[in-house]
Amino acid sequence: xxxxxxxxxxxxxxxxxxxxxxxxxxxxxxxxxxxxxxxxxxxxxxxxxxxxxxxxxxxxxxxxxxxxxxxxxxxxxxxxxxxxxxxxxxxxxxxxxxxxxxxxxxxxxxxxxxxxxxxxxxxxxxxxxxxxxxxxxxxxxxxxxxxxxxxxxxxxxxxxxxxxxxxxxxxxxxxxxxxxxxxxxxxxxxxxxxxxxxxxxxxxxxxxxxxxxxxxxxxxxxxxxxxxxxxxxxxxxxxxxxxxxxxxxxxxxxxxxxxxxxxxxxxxxxxxxxxxxxxxxxxxxxxxxxxxxxxxxxxxxxxxxxxxxxxxxxxxxxxxxxxxxxxxxxxxxxxxxxxxxxxxxxxxxxxxxxxxxxxxxxxxxxxxxxxxxxxxxxxxxxxxxxxxxxxxxxxxxxxxxxx
Amino acid sequence: xxxxxxxxxxxxxxxxxxxxxxxxxxxxxxxxxxxxxxxxxxxxxxxxxxxxxxxxxxxxxxxxxxxxxxxxxxxxxxxxxxxxxxxxxxxxxxxxxxxxxxxxxxxxxxxxxxxxxxxxxxxxxxxxxxxxxxxxxxxxxxxxxxxxxxxxxxxxxxxxxxxxxxxxxxxxxxxxxxxxxxxxxxxxxxxxxxxxxxxxxxxxxxxxxxxxxxxxxxxxxxxxxxxxxxxxxxxxxxxxxxxxxxxxxxxxxxxxxxxxxxxxxxxxxxxxxxxxxxxxxxxxxxxxxxxxxxxxxxxxxxxxxxxxxxxxxxxxxxxxxxxxxxxxxxxxxxxxxxxxxxxxxxxxxxxxxxxxxxxxxxxxxxxxxxxxxxxxxxxx
Numbered sequence: 001x002x003x004x005x006x007x008x009x010x011x012x013x014x015x016x017x018x019x020x021x022x023x024x025x026x027x028x029x030x031x032x033x034x035x036x037x038x039x040x041x042x043x044x045x046x047x048x049x050x051x052x053x054x055x056x057x058x059x060x061x062x063x064x065x066x067x068x069x070x071x072x073x074x075x076x077x078x079x080x081x082x083x084x085x086x087x088x089x090x091x092x093x094x095x096x097x098x099x100x101x102x103x104x105x106x107x108x109x110x111x112x113x114x115x116x117x118x119x120x121x122x123x124x125x126x127x128x129x130x131x132x133x134x135x136x137x138x139x140x141x142x143x144x145x146x147x148x149x150x151x152x153x154x155x156x157x158x159x160x161x162x163x164x165x166x167x168x169x170x171x172x173x174x175x176x177x178x179x180x181x182x183x184x185x186x187x188x189x190x191x192x193x194x195x196x197x198x199x200x201x202x203x204x205x206x207x208x209x210x211x212x213x214x215x216x217x218x219x220x221x222x223x224x225x226x227x228x229x230x231x232x233x234x235x236x237x238x239x240x241x242x243x244x245x246x247x248x249x250x251x252x253x254x255x256x257x258x259x260x261x262x263x264x265x266x267x268x269x270x271x272x273x274x275x276x277x278x279x280x281x282x283x284x285x286x287x288x289x290x291x292x293x294x295x296x297x298x299x300x301x302x303x304x305x306x307x308x309x310x311x312x313x314x315x316x317x318x319x320x321x322x323x324x325x326x327x328x329x330x331x332x333x334x335x336x337x338x339x340x341x342x343x344x345x346x347x348x349x350x351x352x353x354x355x356x357x358x359x360x361x362x363x364x365x366x367x368x369x370x371x372x373x374x375x376x377x378x379x380x381x382x383x384x385x386x387x388x389x390x391x392x393x394x395x396x397x398x399x400x401x402x403x
Numbered sequence: 404x405x406x407x408x409x410x411x412x413x414x415x416x417x418x419x420x421x422x423x424x425x426x427x428x429x430x431x432x433x434x435x436x437x438x439x440x441x442x443x444x445x446x447x448x449x450x451x452x453x454x455x456x457x458x459x460x461x462x463x464x465x466x467x468x469x470x471x472x473x474x475x476x477x478x479x480x481x482x483x484x485x486x487x488x489x490x491x492x493x494x495x496x497x498x499x500x501x502x503x504x505x506x507x508x509x510x511x512x513x514x515x516x517x518x519x520x521x522x523x524x525x526x527x528x529x530x531x532x533x534x535x536x537x538x539x540x541x542x543x544x545x546x547x548x549x550x551x552x553x554x555x556x557x558x559x560x561x562x563x564x565x566x567x568x569x570x571x572x573x574x575x576x577x578x579x580x581x582x583x584x585x586x587x588x589x590x591x592x593x594x595x596x597x598x599x600x601x602x603x604x605x606x607x608x609x610x611x612x613x614x615x616x617x618x619x620x621x622x623x624x625x626x627x628x629x630x631x632x633x634x635x636x637x638x639x640x641x642x643x644x645x646x647x648x649x650x651x652x653x654x655x656x657x658x659x660x661x662x663x664x665x666x667x668x669x670x671x672x673x674x675x676x677x678x679x680x681x682x683x684x685x686x687x688x689x690x691x692x693x694x695x696x697x698x699x700x701x702x703x704x705x706x707x708x709x710x711x712x713x714x715x716x717x718x719x720x721x722x723x724x725x726x727x728x729x730x731x732x733x734x735x736x737x738x739x740x741x742x743x744x745x746x747x748x749x750x751x752x753x754x755x756x757x758x759x760x761x762x763x764x765x766x767x768x769x770x771x772x773x774x775x776x777x778x779x780x781x782x783x
Contacts, residue, residue, distance in 0.1 A: 035430055039585065285595050286593055391537070402687055403432045403687035403725075
């Protein structure tokens, strides 16, 4: 037995090494020689339920706007931004002591978040305006306030700058342009912004509620009288407390079209009826939402927006809770006239499954909300042509493997 | 007897470990039929199966059992499959039959429990096709995987009427499952892959009766008849039908030629055609009757210690019951060689069998396989 043991161990090891490998695939000629065919793949086009689509507006206020729009383009809509800086303190705290800041220069910064990336010669113009303007302010009112007398400064935006800080620096002789227009302003400073370029264009900047970039900032550079010479140079920044913009396109969506985006943050709901048998047994392989623009999509060229497509948990109209886990998105560009096709596989998949009660409704939104010039307007379910529709490619089970 | 019962309990836990052999010839019907042979019987082409207590063919073969014996085996196969669309090398490892047998003390009876494969349906098929989706040609890759098969759990009782004559009866539980997994992947990433999976499960019963008769000093005859009833077939929780199972008739002879050579041969007939209608009703191609012929020899290298490295040789030929197409004939031919040894006072043993098998169908399907089987026997 002892003599056999080494042979047994070696033999077992060799056998085990060979036995650990497993490879089972064989080529097949289907369906002739397969026990049942592969999954049956089919395509279906489903139009939106007639009258089941609606546009709702007013989802966010100026505090949540993602960007400030500034434009001199009729296609995008004439837009002016306006903002308010709170009263600035004349002193800063250094090492726990409040000391007077002797300002020698002031910078106004705006965070560029979007522009026509191919448009050269972009230039910003800053004006001093009353600080108490609100969301009812119009472009005309702002233009009237932007006079030569209220001009603060202008700044050229470098042609290669896509995103980042745009800075206007004022030396002491221009400080007076930053003074409050009226005593009643209590030291608050209102400011308006407009743009020019080689051709009509638009640009977008960070707002108070922006998640894309910081709000406008007013930074004062100066010196303080302290013994420590390394602490003499100090800066003091003041973020805008309110930001907003006016744009000369109708604030409310026009009837007879599905609108998403705009300053009123419109969202649209589209309802579909999916055959129950398909929902119960089908497996979605691909789903595409097809939306037909009513005309060229408004916006600034080369500065696209993102269409957000979600499904909802319950159909409560404009306040339907969306299911964030099942979302899709697609790019929307200005000037588009062709059908906008967006892959919505995860959204449609969430409707499928035996007895799945989830509403077969799509909720459309635009990102950045109230922060883009792009304003898609699509045909509705009542349109004679171009109504919203879903193209679903799906598979039905074939139960292969029969004897 | 207590040992035998304990072993039976252990066997019931191993019920899923049946013989399997991935083969494209297992695609049709209930799969590729398996032969419940011991390693020794495999090495002799199956010829000794009717007379071998460690094989689960003839319940009368256990009548002469003098010791409680537990045996189990593992098989590694390397095969190459060819068909009209290509070829592939396949290899797998499985754990085929387990048999525990032993005498019932104070009687001429013996009892055996066994788990063996009845049919095997392990295969993976891969294919490529092109579909036109949304007016664009899209390449798709299909994979159909089948795992599982049907097991044969047997309880057998053998009665040694005399030193020359033995009878046996076996009760069979035919059960198992077959997991089907179908997947389709698209070359275009815009399409999500799809899959479906479900399980066929099977349940049936059978009864077998056998006899062994020694004629003179050199010749032993053996025979067995087995009746299997309807197999209930469920897909997940739904009954999809029943399948008539065949009756098996087999007979053979074993001949001692001198002190060193033992020859054996057997033939088997199984009327699988009874399942034809049921299989067609379930979407299959159908089935045909089969025959099987086995012959083998065991040559002792040490007459005083016959269990010490004997040389075993065998050959078998069988037709297969489930053709690829209606009217087609499929068959299997194999040659084998093996040996074995016992140690620790013959309380433990190892047997080896190396088989080379050729399978072929009429429509360009063929397969060659090399199977290495290692078996271990223990006498507690």
